[in-house]
Amino acid sequence: MSFFLPVLLRNLFQGPSTEAFPFAEAYTPAAMRARVSFNPDSCALCRVCARMCPAGAIQLEKRPDGLEFILWHNACVFCGLCVHYCDSEALHQTDDWHLSHLQAEKYAMVEKAVVKFQKCSTCGKQKMPAPLPLMAKLYPGLPADEIERLRAMCPQCRKAESAPVQGETP
């Protein structure tokens, strides 16, 4: 009795412990690992995400002007390996867990975007994109306009620019 009374009193003031969820918003932790989102502007097309994905949810398919990133949410296991290994910060894990859907939408549950190849500003050859987050990591301390200039070049021109052969003018 002496044990039960405090529990009774506490329950009287605390109210129900059931979440109101389908009829109200549910509590979502800030660090919730759910739907993966993709930002094509930051992708370097390194394919490490597709290689790391244990469920094979990520594919990069050839398109005439680039590669198409395709992530099927119905295969993603929210492990976060793609986000962890994405050096260019193109992949992020959001806290959106509202993924249940009717069977008709099964194959529409995809995150996809075409990442286009670019032209080198110096030699004009087609090149992979060099996204800003990755270049900022590669050239720490360089001014922003200098990083923008190097970003627009292909790897060969960038190499010649940042480490000129002795005797040649840069």
Place this chain on the structure above:
Amino acid sequence: MNAIKPSLASRLSTKSPWLYRINAGSCNGCDVELATTAIIPRYDVERLGCQYCGSPKHADIVLITGPLTARVKDKVLRLFDEIPEPKVTVAVGVCPISGGVFRESYAIAGPLDKYIPIDVNIPGCPPRPQAIIEGIAKAIAVWQSRI
């Protein structure tokens, strides 16, 4: 305007579908989440009028977890046939939907929709209890349109 009026019993029964779980070779992650959804007062799926039942003959909404392993396939299909129509099938977790991390394994006969008509998918590995409640709410809407 001579529509047949549904009987009182059938009108009331639309408010209380019974749930039945089939484990098609699941790792038990989704089964734990299903048990959590039903048993723990914090989530309490019975607020939606649902109740887990022990017999396939009593079931209205079937929750299937697991990637449908080759060993369990025939048993799952036999059990599924025992469930009376109309029924609503819900695939819980990424495994029954696509195979998840077991996709294209020699031991997997799935994905499940090759053999069983699925109505609602709840992806996740495992889906959180709120996501399961959301999916069951969608399944109840499908079931009410069918009865």
